[in-house]
Amino acid sequence: MLFDIRVKESLRDLFDRDDEIEKLRASLNEPLVVVFGLRRVGKSSLIKAVLNEYAPSNYFYIDLRRFEESGYVSYRDFVKALEDSINARVRSRRLLSMLSRIRGVSISGFRVSFSWGRDRVMLADILDSINDWAGDEGLRAIIVLDEAQELVKARGFNVLPxxxxxxxxxxxxxxxITGSEFRVFTKFLKLNDPESPxxxxxxxxxxxxxxxxEQAVEFLRRGFKEHGIEFDRAEEVYExxxxxPGWLTLFGYRALRMGFNEALNETRREAVDLIRREICNFINEGRHLAERRYLRILEVCVSGCRWSTIKMALEAMEGRELNNSIVDSLIKALLDYSLLIKEGNTYVLPDKLMRDAVIGLRCFVNAVNSDNV
Ligand SMILES: Nc1ncnc2c1ncn2[C@@H]1O[C@H](COP(=O)(O)OP(=O)(O)OP(=O)(O)O)[C@@H](O)[C@H]1O
Ligand SMILES: [Mg+2]
Structure with missing residues (x-):
């Protein structure tokens, strides 16, 4: 059902995405695949649907989103998440028996338990065992780190080595590995940074x-059709x-339960709230000194903007000249975080709803506040 608001678990329920499905399927033997995308765009759904189809008994899914609200991630937190991911899927006695030989691992029935105290289990040992098990079974074991950028907050351990x-x-x-666009790339994996393992x-x-x-309109039409409804206002919703897909799904789900306008307004409100949280997370990640500058750039770019317009707007706000390199680094940070996209010589906001999210927004550390909510 397209309007099911949970993560889609099956290819049957995934609308479109044929190219991405094929690319992911063809990459399941590669050592590292990174799936980028904005919040709610369908990263987890793509991965789960593909793995349930092509690797149902040999993947482990670690959902790091659970640490979103935490200030830091301890070794214990991570080891528990890994433990949960193995317990959720393990059906192989042989894997359990291999894991049981590692220091810091105990097995009870079909459940594995990792210790994180003095006799702590070593991540490399766990991966060695999974790798050996996969080799014996003639399989490839797939480990998903969903929202890996949360591991930037790791304290006392480092997953990268x-x-x-x-x-x-x-x-x-x-x-x-998934994450919101370059955030996971630049902040976590740092594949382009010579200092990174x-x-x-x-x-x-x-x-x-x-x-x-075109896709959005078709998605909505098909979603309503599954409920026996001919829907002819899809263009309005896209507008x-x-x-x-996340907002369209939520809208469809709501519209089946309430009126069109109410469903649209509620979805819009929820989406704008989430985008605001994303923007404020970015600003609060140690950059609040530049808060006004970032928000000003986003405001200036709601309908597309040029580099020179950004510079002028910032200078007007501060009443002084700014060095070009400062403007460059502010823009680069927004691009890295996918809060801004470059199209030719123009900078635009990546999501239609970001316009509403940006206007009147003020971020305080760990809080979102605005007159316009
Ligand atoms: N191709 C698709 N077909 C049908 N539904 C989809 C599709 N992509 C996403 N969805 C729906 O959109 C919502 C968001 O999807 P999902 O959770 O997979 O996205 P995400 O990118 O992992 O989001 P988040 O950043 O919040 O983790 C879910 O309700 C899911 O069912
Ligand atoms: Mg997700």
């Missing part, structure tokens, strides 16, 4: 974009919400 070790040595493992490693990149108008 272990990932680099696995990349170089464990031939039966594939890592699929993963520097220079090749990877497959898959970017999920919002639907275009308001844009093409992010």
């Amino acid at each position: 272990v990932l680099a070790y696995a990349y170089d040595n464990l031939r039966n493992l594939t890592f699929i 993963l520097f220079g490693r090749a990877y497959v990149s898959i970017t999920l974009k919002p639907f275009n108008e 308001e919400l844009g093409g992010n």
Whole structure:
């Protein structure tokens, strides 16, 4: 059902995305795949649907979104998340028996338990065991780190050296990593940073974009049709919400339960709230000194803008000249975080609803506030 608001688990329920499905399927033997995309665009759905179809018994899904609200991620937190991901899927006695030989692992029935205290389990040992098990079974074990950028908040441990070790040595493992666009790339994996343990490693990149108008209209029509409804206001919905599948799904779900206008307004409000949280997360990540500057750039770019317009707007706001390199670095940070997109010589906002999110927005540390909410 297209208007099911949970993560889609089956290819049957996934609308379109044929190219991305094929690319992911074809990459399941590669060591590293990175799936980029805005919030709610369908990253988790793509991965789960493809893995349930093509690798149902050999993937482990670690959902790091659970740490979104936490200030930091401890070794214990991460090990527990890994433990949950194995317990959710493990059906193999052989895997359990291999894991049981590692220090810091205990097995009870079909459940594995990792210790994080003095006798702490080592991540590399767990990966070694999974790799050996996959080799024995003639399989590829796939480990998904969903929303990996949360691991930037890791305290007292670092996953990257272990990932680099696995990349170089464990031939039966594939890592699929997701995150909101370049945030996971620049802040977590840092594949282009010579200081990063993963520097220079090749990877497959898959970017999920919002639907275009034609796709969005078809998505809505088909979704309503599943409920026996002929829907002829899809263009209006696209006009308001844009093409992010998450918002379209939520709208469809709501419209089946309430009136058209109410469904549209509620979805819009929710989407704008989430986008505001994303913007404020970015600003609060140690950059609040530049808050006014970032928000000013986003405001100036709601209908598209040039580099020179940005510079002029910032100078007008501050009443002084600004160095070009400062303007460049502000823009680059917004691009890296996917809050801004470059199209030719113009900068635009990536999501239609961002316009509403940006106007009147003020971010305070760990809070979103605005007169316009
Ligand atoms: N191609 C699609 N076909 C049908 N529904 C989709 C599709 N893509 C996304 N959805 C729906 O959109 C919503 C968001 O999808 P999903 O959670 O997979 O996105 P995400 O990118 O992982 O989001 P988040 O950034 O919040 O983790 C869900 O309700 C999902 O069912
Ligand atoms: Mg997700």
